[in-house]
Amino acid sequence: MRRFILIAVPYLWLVALFLIPFVIVLKISLSDVALARPPYMPQLDFAAGWEGFKAFFAALDFENFWFLTTDDLYWKAYLSSLQIALTSTVITLLVGYPIAYAMARAAPEWRPTLLMLVILPFWTSFLIRVYAWMGILSNEGLLNQFLLWLGLINEPLTILNTNTAVYIGIVYTYLPFMILPIYSALERMDDSLLEAAEDLGCSRLSAFWLVTIPLSKNGIIAGCFLVFIPVIGEFVIPSLLGGSGTLMIGKVLWEEFFSNRDWPVASAVAVILLLILVIPIILFQRNEQKQREAEG
Amino acid sequence: MSQTVFAPWEDPNEKPLIQFKNVTKRFGDFVAIDNLTQDIFAKEFFALLGPSGCGKTTMMRMLAGFEAPTQGQIFIAGQDMAKIPPNKRAVNMMFQSYALFPHLSVWENIAFGLKREGKDKDAITARVEEMLRLTRLSKFAKRKPHQISGGQRQRVALARSLAKAPKLLLLDEPLGALDKKLRQDTQFELMDIQEKTGTTFVIVTHDQEEAMTVASRVAVMDEGQIIQVATPAQIYEAPNSVYVADFIGDVNIISGRAKPNGEKVATQWAEGQPDIIGTTATKFDAGQEIHFAIRPEKVAISTEEPQDAANKVQGKVLDIAYLGNISTYHVELPTGHVIKAQTANTRRLSRRQITWEDPVWISWTDTAGVLLER
Ligand SMILES: Nc1ncnc2c1ncn2[C@@H]1O[C@H](COP(=O)(O)OP(=O)(O)OP(=O)(O)O)[C@@H](O)[C@H]1O
Numbered sequence: 001m002r003r004f005i006l007i008a009v010p011y012l013w014l015v016a017l018f019l020i021p022f023v024i025v026l027k028i029s030l031s032d033v034a035l036a037r038p039p040y041m042p043q044l045d046f047a048a049g050w051e052g053f054k055a056f057f058a059a060l061d062f063e064n065f066w067f068l069t070t071d072d073l074y075w076k077a078y079l080s081s082l083q084i085a086l087t088s089t090v091i092t093l094l095v096g097y098p099i100a101y102a103m104a105r106a107a108p109e110w111r112p113t114l115l116m117l118v119i120l121p122f123w124t125s126f127l128i129r130v131y132a133w134m135g136i137l138s139n140e141g142l143l144n145q146f147l148l149w150l151g152l153i154n155e156p157l158t159i160l161n162t163n164t165a166v167y168i169g170i171v172y173t174y175l176p177f178m179i180l181p182i183y184s185a186l187e188r189m190d191d192s193l194l195e196a197a198e199d200l201g202c203s204r205l206s207a208f209w210l211v212t213i214p215l216s217k218n219g220i221i222a223g224c225f226l227v228f229i230p231v232i233g234e235f236v237i238p239s240l241l242g243g244s245g246t247l248m249i250g251k252v253l254w255e256e257f258f259s260n261r262d263w264p265v266a267s268a269v270a271v272i273l274l275l276i277l278v279i280p281i282i283l284f285q286r287n288e289q290k291q292r293e294a295e296g
Numbered sequence: 297m298s299q300t301v302f303a304p305w306e307d308p309n310e311k312p313l314i315q316f317k318n319v320t321k322r323f324g325d326f327v328a329i330d331n332l333t334q335d336i337f338a339k340e341f342f343a344l345l346g347p348s349g350c351g352k353t354t355m356m357r358m359l360a361g362f363e364a365p366t367q368g369q370i371f372i373a374g375q376d377m378a379k380i381p382p383n384k385r386a387v388n389m390m391f392q393s394y395a396l397f398p399h400l401s402v403w404e405n406i407a408f409g410l411k412r413e414g415k416d417k418d419a420i421t422a423r424v425e426e427m428l429r430l431t432r433l434s435k436f437a438k439r440k441p442h443q444i445s446g447g448q449r450q451r452v453a454l455a456r457s458l459a460k461a462p463k464l465l466l467l468d469e470p471l472g473a474l475d476k477k478l479r480q481d482t483q484f485e486l487m488d489i490q491e492k493t494g495t496t497f498v499i500v501t502h503d504q505e506e507a508m509t510v511a512s513r514v515a516v517m518d519e520g521q522i523i524q525v526a527t528p529a530q531i532y533e534a535p536n537s538v539y540v541a542d543f544i545g546d547v548n549i550i551s552g553r554a555k556p557n558g559e560k561v562a563t564q565w566a567e568g569q570p571d572i573i574g575t576t577a578t579k580f581d582a583g584q585e586i587h588f589a590i591r592p593e594k595v596a597i598s599t600e601e602p603q604d605a606a607n608k609v610q611g612k613v614l615d616i617a618y619l620g621n622i623s624t625y626h627v628e629l630p631t632g633h634v635i636k637a638q639t640a641n642t643r644r645l646s647r648r649q650i651t652w653e654d655p656v657w658i659s660w661t662d663t664a665g666v667l668l669e670r
């Protein structure tokens with residue numbers, strides 16, 4: 001019995017917080033727009049009993065998913081989201097790895113402080129931090145003023161409302177998710193392995209490639225997924241820092257919901273997004289599993 | 297001296313492979329190696345022995361190139377090593393923690409150093425297979441380090457450090473993690489490998505028995521200095537100080553004042569007790585402090601007074617430690633000294649058994665012990 005409860009609790013959790021909302025969204029995606037409240041049809045009419053049930057299911061169809069294929073806005077948005085997510089994951093890795101490496105090499109008494117500094121931004125609201133970036137990147141912003149003052153540029157650079165600003169925002173926001181898993185992999189690494197590699201004829205650099213990188217591989221993979229997966233659906237950063245040219249599926253989703261008030265199409269977009277995300281999430285789980293097995 | 301005996305350190309024409317010249321190593325204010333000068337010759341099996349923290353690992357790390365001497369120079373094959381990084385030295389080290397690469401299989405671990413040399417594939421394969429056979433690991437070639445036992449891991453580490461056929465192999469407490477039986481097997485395996493490959497071994501250990509078993513010479517260290525370097529037999533039979541005598545094996549030490557008497561030196565050690573007569577090559581002044589050291593197995597024990605012994609004292613048995621093949625008797629003298637005497641148990645039946653509280657005689661010849669200044 002206790003065993004049963006132990007197993008049941010996480011499943012109940014999953015059902016309540018994931019499956020039920022998903023079924024609701026799926027149901028909306030199969031419905032039609034209506035000038036009503038909520039703005040879609042059909043509604044399940046419990047009073048009509050079994051007949052009501054049949055009528056309800058008869059009214060559901062895949063029309064909205066069809067619609068997504070007719071307008072190239074949608075698949076372009078998906079592709080562009082994937083591309084932005086991929087690029088920013090690579091940039092985050094390139095920025096995050098050296099930071100994680102330096103942290104892991106730092107004197108042990110410094111490490112908790114450095115770790116604290118990485119986590120510190122989470123203590124302020126995400127929105128406030130993105131707004132702060134608007135202040136930094138705008139034409140009259142801190143960055144431009146600084147560059148003008150240095151004399152490096154003669155007129156302000158347009159950064160805000162471009163993809164560059166989106167990348168800056170994403171890399172900044174998601175950097176800790178990249179640093180932490182890589183740091184934890186590097187910190188666990190035994191220094192004598194590097195000495196052994198050098199002893200066996202490696203230069204410092206080749207010891208890094210042949211030992212440090214492979215041993216932090218799982219941290220790298222975990223970090224990349226932790227950045228890639230949420231960035232695909234990212235909405236706040238592209239809408240605040242990006243311009244009209246920034247196409248991301250999160251933004252499209254928001255516009256369908258709140259500007260067009262087309263909940264069914266918006267839900268269909270969300271369902272497809274979820275299906276796209278399921279693949280990397282499963283791969284991520286596999287990686288974690290493999291790592292646990294290797295350690296166990 | 298016959299030619300078959302391996303003793304290059306006694307040949308003044310022999311060039312040493314390793315030379316420490318006045319090497320000092322400091323970590324901050326702390327002196328880890330203190331003005332050390334030592335030669336080690338090719339094909340030696342040189343053991344560093346000493347208590348924890350005396351600088352053994354530091355010496356190894358300086359040879360491997362992971363630490364630079366603060367002062368002094370280290371030469372390997374006549375070349376000053378100061379500017380040579382670890383990856384450019386014909387030296388391989390077997391790490392105390394093994395330091396096997398966890399992401400590589402046993403095979404790849406052993407091949408690691410060979411691949412760095414840029415040898416061709418067939419040569420690498422052949423060499424790895426040879427190493428696997430030598431260390432009896434062929435069955436485990438595909439496994440990862442976490443999938444094999446501690447003893448097997450240790451053999452992988454050994455195979456990996458041997459694979460490049462280094463001029464010099466450094467073994468830092470290679471057998472520390474093994475149980476006694478496996479340890480002894482591996483010790484003989486090491487000696488065998490050393491003989492087959494002709495590699496020079498420097499081995500660190502704090503197990504004196506291990507050092508005595510494997511080494512051609514043993515260096516006993518204390519606080520960053522080498523106190524004595526000699527063959528295992530010399531170290532055991534003729535230690536140069538109380539420290540070495542005490543560190544290697546079991547010993548009885550009796551301190552007193554020297555009274556030179558021709559060839560022999562008498563040690564006055566207690567009121568009303570006969571002087572201990574010993575022989576020594578060292579010159580002692582009358583009244584100088586002197587320490588008489590004798591191994592327990594050189595002390596005879598009997599119930600009747602021995603007739604022809606140079607030294608004999610009466611006492612009573614305080615304790616008996618039965619160790620299977622031998623017994624150690626702790627004999628308390630009237631002066632309060634406790635002397636250990638050891639006898640083999642083969643003759644037990646032919647003799648009246650000695651038990652606790654028995655009055656006994658202990659005795660030894662005048663050449664059984666050594667006389668030490670310090
Ligand atoms: N990197 C370092 N920084 C400061 N002190 C060090 C360092 N490495 C070694 N020491 C000190 O130097 C001394 C000698 O160390 P070493 O590791 O050579 O000892 P050891 O003889 O190998 O001892 P053990 O038998 O315990 O391995 C020790 O007192 C140690 O604390």
Ligand SMILES: [Mg+2]
Pocket residue numbers: 352353354
């Ligand atoms: Mg050590």
